Amino acid sequence: MKYSNVFLSLGFLLLSCKETPKQHEGKVEEEIKEEIKKVVVDTNDLKIGETPKTFRSFEGLADTTFVRLADFSDGFAYDLRYATENNFLKEKVYECAECYTRVKTAKALLAANSDFRKKGVRIKFFDCYRPNSVQYKMWEIVPNPQYVANPKKGSIHNKGGAVDITLETLDGEELDMGTDFDFFGKRAYHDNLDLPKNILDNRKLLKETMEKHGFWSIRTEWWHYNLAAGSNDKVADFKWPCE
Known part of the structure; x- marks a missing residue:
């Protein structure tokens, strides 16, 4: 082996x-x-007789360094919508699909995902770090601060401290959260309790686990989570390489 x-x-x-x-x-x-x-061995998905996979270590990396999450674990799932036209903009604004965050955000996500996996689910990403130049693209398409943060100020996505996520089973079936990602309406609000119990339970599992690991939510979007420790970082325009 x-x-x-x-x-x-x-x-x-x-x-x-x-x-x-x-x-x-x-x-x-x-x-x-x-x-x-x-x-660095991740054995979450290991079956008997399989060779363990090796992943990068955070050792020697500053908490503010940008890292590719897939280099540190294969325990997540991805549906990075802004690298497709399947989003509220109806346009592709990323050249290719990658999930980057700051090191401190990645560490918190790994810890949260470890808890989720013990319950038979895992994090699925819709969006991660977003370069500020992409924020400008989004603002050109939808110049409305209700839906897109003004790029002059930037958002915590541009700081590498925010993620848009849902949960799916380890077999790849998404949990019902009541709406799709980027649904702008009351049905997506955390304080909307007029929903079936299974949806409320799924949102509660997501919210309570993420908050346990240092993230906080916003009232109007069940999918959006900010790392509290990342709010004071600078807006960045780091761009990941595309093959």
Whole structure:
């Protein structure tokens, strides 16, 4: 297995360290430390006999660094609507679909998703970090602050601290939240209790778990969550690469 081979290699490095002349020992020890840092295993989806997957570590990264969430876990699902025409703008405004956030946001999302998965569901993303230049595109299409934040001020999406999400089962079936993403009406409000019990229960599960991990919601959108610790970050225009 790949996982076993990594640690077998580390064992050989440790043995060779003893045989290396003193002037090379420090270099070898540093190589061992670097190899250990790379071994981050996510076993959420592992089946018996499968090789564990390796993911990047947050070690050495500042909390404000932008990271691609899929590099740190495969436990999430994605339907990044603004990379398609299936959104309220009816236009594609991202060149390609990626979910980036700041490191501190990613850490909180991983912790929240761990709790969700214990209950048989996982986070599904509609939107993550949004470059400020994309905010300007959205404003050109719908220049209405009721639906799109003014790009001159920016939104917490532009800071890498907001996500638009829902929940789905581990088999990929979305939980019923009462409306689709970006439905602008009272049926999407958190304080609208005139809904079937299963919808209210699903929203409660989403809201309470996200709040437990440092996020807060807004009254009119059941899907939108801001990381409290990310509200003071600067608006950014970092653009991810597209192949």
